[in-house]
Amino acid sequence: MTDMAGYVAKHFRWRVEDGIAVVTLDRPERKNPLTFDSYAELRDVFRALVYADDIKAVVFGSNGGNFCSGGDVHDIIGPLLDLDMKGLLRFTRMTGDLVKAMITCGKPIIAAVDGVCVGAGAIVAMASDIRLATAEAKTAFLFTRVGLAGCDMGACAILPRIIGQGRASELLYTGRTMSADEGERWGFYNRIVDAAALDAEAIALARRLAEGPNFGHMMTKTMLNQEWSMSIEQAIEAEAQAQAICMQTQDFKRAYDAFVAREKPAFKGD
Known part of the structure; x- marks a missing residue:
């Protein structure tokens, strides 16, 4: 089986301790946006986890006080304006493939969300199995704010299952921010934890799962x-x-x- 403990990531942080893989995006100065390269590498890594017996659970963490600011405006959104329909569909299918890979990787995924968690970042949190947040977590599905539809990367299928059709409709139509308190009350976040304890709480929960069957x-x-x-x-x-x-x-x-x-x-x- 694939040995993922020794994997060296190129476009994000990756470390493994006691069978727990910890993933964090690594552009804190820009609130950790996704790029074409990080999308593709994340997709490939989660696909590979299906065959990785040395990984028992995954934590998708925050970095520098933020989780993810979505697709990078300069590295992704700008170049998309120059693509034809075939190129655009190739991109949207790739981003959707990341969600598919997370869902089918066979490992429990815990999102540890601090600060900004918007756009594709909110989708990554949504596609995780369990979500922890700090009181500073600000979650928004921003797609309509940039002239797109709210139906991105499975949002219209998955988000209503987590928080209900009416609440999901509001967030996806308006693109407004869901506070951490709302997220917990609505069932998006399993619980709110202190920012200083976020990483430790997520690792402890992942370790509990890793010690299970x-x-x-x-x-x-x-x-x-x-x-x-x-x-x-x-x-x-x-x-x-x-x-x-x-x-x-x-x-x-x-x-x-x-x-x-x-x-x-x-x-x-x-």
Whole structure:
């Protein structure tokens, strides 16, 4: 399997500790915008994580007090004005492929959001499984503010599932900022933490997940995303099959043996 612990990123920060990959964009002086290169490399990295047994969970963190300011105005938006329809579609499909890769990577992703989290940055947070925020987090889906539609990178499909159709409609039509308090009340953010503790809280949560049954986590993530397009009957049958597969893992047996011995199970992901 792919060894991602030794991966050296070119267009963002990447480090791995105890099976937890920490990703941060690295242009704090501009509030960490995305570029053509960072989009493409992030897409490729999350695709590779499917095959990386050495990565158990991912934290997508903030840098310099901000998460991500979206697509870089000079490096992305300006050049897009010179592309033909084929080139534009190639770009929009690439950005959507990042979300697809995050959803299908098989690893729990925790977004640790501080400060600005807008445009494609808000999409990255949305595509994560769990979101922590500081009180200073400012989240906005800005696409209509630059003359585009709110339907970008899966926003119209995913955001309503998290916060509801009405609230998602307001944010996507207006492009206004959602405060951290609103985000927590609406269920976008799982909880608000002190800025000084954001990284530690995210790593602690990721470590808790990494110590769990990783094959089971992969199956949970898979079913959480697949079951939106299933009927209740199909979902129940799919979960029956998924759980039967998990019952053949060694982690299932380890949990039973640990229970009998009154010990904490040491999961290994097989």
